[in-house]
Amino acid sequence: MTETQQAPARDDPGRAVPAIELTGVEKAYYAHGETVAAVRGVDLEIGQGEFFSLLGPSGCGKTTTMRMIAGFEEPTAGAVHLHGQDVTGVSPNRRDVNMVFQSYALFPHMSVFENVAFGLRRRGVPKADITRRVGEMLDIVDLAGRERRRPAELSGGQQQRVALARALVNRPRALLLDEPLGALDLKLRQAMQVELKRIQREVGITFVYVTHDQSEALTMSDRIAVMNDGLIEQLGTPREIYEHPASRFVAGFIGTSNLLDGEVAEMGQGTAVISYGPDGRIEVPVRDGVKVAAGQRLELTIRPEKIDIGLDKPADGLCAVRGTVTEVVYLGTSTSYNITTHTGADVVVFLQNATSADDIATRGDSVWLSWEPRHSYAIGAPQ
């Protein structure tokens, strides 16, 4: 019995109940006589107080997943639990989560105060408490003194904060944010990212954040689920996801990534060694999930900033690949090099412009690329 617990999170008193739990959640739509799967089986546990992001391109199912947590969509299969309680089939007005909409969806005919007080009034909170709580919340989002304004009289960033306050004032179990910064310009967006993180720390509420902007997800999240085509491709901390992308999709979607492949010469203890070209050698760690044997081809990813460029053959412990510089682009804090390896793969390298004033190499130079084996990551057989 102890070994086959169905829901350890809920039965084990030692572990906190997750704020949100999705089990085998699927969603299919019927359009023009055919079934379209938007979400194809998602399992998730989001901890209390966590800043959790659902990241993916448009159409990957991230918004549908969020709307199933809010109750605006009902899963075709699977169940949604909020704090251990099954809420599948419960309508949104009876779920203890609140949402911040992409369009803010403020009530245009109400003042800022009335917008924020809306949820409290629905729950019959006493008048004095409403005034106090709305005031406190407007302080937190830095909108004190704008109570009487209408949403149309506020700037985009201010409207965004009203939407946030309107949801947070209800002290929901979790706050769901659907691309809330999408409509803001870059400067304001970056400021709001920091602001959101501060507010989340201050109120201690679980945030579920839907975005297609990988830098936004990396900046703010405790954990990220990268979604593609209705499935979670990878789930982990921003560092894990960035440093060790589990699939070609994740590697390509998050940041810039180089893909290299070659034939495995020998298999070591959790590593594969690839001889690359006449004198190149790559050693790459292999996870349990990736099946590969000597003689097979293996594809690996390596981030551009992990690679070093030199004119001499690097030290023995490092991976080493030869190539020719095809392009050098000066980017201010760093310089980007495009290099074609001797087997024809294109590699991008970012080098910080910290010490050297001059470029290490120029177009047409033959160079050595080198990196530490632990910085690369095996994906599997190339496609």
Place this chain on the structure above:
Amino acid sequence: MTTLTTTKTPVRGRPARPKRRISGLHAYTLALIAWLILPIAIMILFGFNDTRSKQNFEWQGFTLKWYAHLFDKGDLTTAVINSLTIALLSTLITTILGTFAGLALGRYRFRGKGSTNLVLFMAISCPEIVMGASLLSMFVTFNLPRGYLTILVAHVMFSIAFVAVTVRARVVGLDPAVEEAAQDLGAGPWTRFRLVTLPMIMPGVVAGALLAFVLSIDDFIITNFTSGSTITFPLWIYGSTRTGTPPQVNVMGTLIFAVGIVIAVVSARRNMRAPR
């Protein structure tokens, strides 16, 4: 370079004021305004005409006596009261039914939506003479005595489409997320409608209601077919033209027009003040 400097230099400061003269455009504008306003002005003016004959076409001096003796013609007063109550009642019924129809058409997908839209379009585009005749034959077939009630039914019937279309236009422009936000914040369906949806579509509802009122109060053709022995304001005027239209008609017309102006001004000012 020299060619560049010799080209026409832009005039500094204010652009030269055009010469003050009545241009073609001015004349056209004035003519149009006159065309629109002259008939109304003459109606108002002859309400103050101290006429002694049955006809009221010749200016015979200023008087306020028609305003003092406004309700002297008993059957005219009855006709005006009929027109006003029918207009108010039909506006009320039409606005309620038309608003819900507009909401459904603007927001939801349902079986029969296409045919509903078609029927609404037909109700708007159908010539009144056709609608009046067909209503009459229908009432006769169903053996309904023509009178106040049949006028009311007919008025609701032809104005409902106008309200539905105005409200639908407003609903289509709404962000559905706003209603979802209300639901997310704990509002049930009725609260959501009362506190969020209705206030947001209110401009459309008010516009539709005004339209319905105006359509009803001055309708002649359809009313003529469906009235039986009940007389409304337009029917009374039509009947009186054979013997001579009394100045009270001008006064009633002036007063109805004045109320319309007041409503229009108030709603325009409200729209200006409330930011959308």
